[in-house]
Amino acid sequence: xxxxxxxxxxxxxxxxxxxxxxxxxxxxxxxxxxxxxxxxxxxxxxxxxxxxxxxxxxxxxxxxxxxxxxxxxxxxxxxxxxxxxxxxxxxxxxxxxxxxxxxxxxxxxxxxxxxxxxxxxxxxxxxxxxxxxxxxxxxxxxxxxxxxxxxxxxxxxxxxxxxxxxxxxxxxxxxxxxxxxxxxxxxxxxxxxxxxxxxxxxxxxxxxxxxxxxxxxxxxxxxxxxxxxxxxxxxxxxxxxxxxxxxxxxxxxxxxxxxxxxxxxxxxxxxxxxxxxx
Numbered sequence: 001x002x003x004x005x006x007x008x009x010x011x012x013x014x015x016x017x018x019x020x021x022x023x024x025x026x027x028x029x030x031x032x033x034x035x036x037x038x039x040x041x042x043x044x045x046x047x048x049x050x051x052x053x054x055x056x057x058x059x060x061x062x063x064x065x066x067x068x069x070x071x072x073x074x075x076x077x078x079x080x081x082x083x084x085x086x087x088x089x090x091x092x093x094x095x096x097x098x099x100x101x102x103x104x105x106x107x108x109x110x111x112x113x114x115x116x117x118x119x120x121x122x123x124x125x126x127x128x129x130x131x132x133x134x135x136x137x138x139x140x141x142x143x144x145x146x147x148x149x150x151x152x153x154x155x156x157x158x159x160x161x162x163x164x165x166x167x168x169x170x171x172x173x174x175x176x177x178x179x180x181x182x183x184x185x186x187x188x189x190x191x192x193x194x195x196x197x198x199x200x201x202x203x204x205x206x207x208x209x210x211x212x213x214x215x216x217x218x219x220x221x222x223x224x225x226x227x228x229x230x231x232x233x234x235x236x237x238x239x240x241x242x243x244x245x246x247x248x249x250x251x252x253x254x255x256x257x258x259x260x261x262x263x264x265x266x267x268x269x270x271x272x273x274x275x276x277x278x
Contacts, residue, residue, distance in 0.1 A: 015096065016092055022156055027075070046237055048100070048102050058097065062127040108134060157176065
């Protein structure tokens with residue numbers, strides 16, 4: 001009888017590169033030390049990992065590199081607490097633990113042949129990045145791709161190199177916006193939900209995927225409702241509610257569902273049927 005792996009036992013991984021995205025956000029590129037496990041590792045865009053710093057603890061982060069590019073696994077970390085503060089002290093060559101992949105992911109098969117609207121705010125671009133890169137790496141399978149990304153200031157945009165590449169493509173509509181007028185910014189100004197309404201983004205044959213601060217998700221969903229997106233065509237991800245990652249601690253439940261087992265990716269239709277706790 002084959003012994004099942006211990007879901008609480010992390011795999012050892014080595015950081016190969018650290019990228020400073022903003023003053024409070026760093027991106028870590030890591031590889032599993034077990035080369036066979038690294039070669040066979042597979043996941044769906046939107047799935048997450050428990051990233052641990054030994055002696056400190058672990059937290060949930062989306063794998064924001066796509067499964068079409070497996071030279072490393074990428075995680076972006078905002079400094080917000082004990083584990084994330086400790087992660088921000090690590091450098092290339094340091095070790096971390098990884099339990100992954102966990103949860104569900106974006107239904108990239110159901111998105112085939114559809115137009116895609118990506119709506120992100122701040123660090124919420126992390127799970128959206130993996131979906132965008134997956135779609136662009138399989139570009140012929142998808143319709144129009146529109147990306148709306150908001151940040152408090154121009155310095156708060158993450159993945160700046162990616163953004164420049166997406167803006168340069170003629171098969172992607174890229175809109176970056178900041179919350180209020182500021183020096184050295186000649187682009188769009190306004191909260192992302194308001195910009196969506198101003199641009200009258202079409203819901204025809206389109207799936208909208210949004211992630212960002214909870215208040216942004218709330219008002220983005222309202223804007224998408226106004227624009228005529230049906231609840232089943234609005235998707236978000238709630239990985240920050242996850243704790244143990246395997247449905248045992250019971251701390252991530254919303255009604256009868258567990259974010260770690262039934263999510264973290266949900267349609268608005270699914271969330272509308274639950275107690276309004278998030």
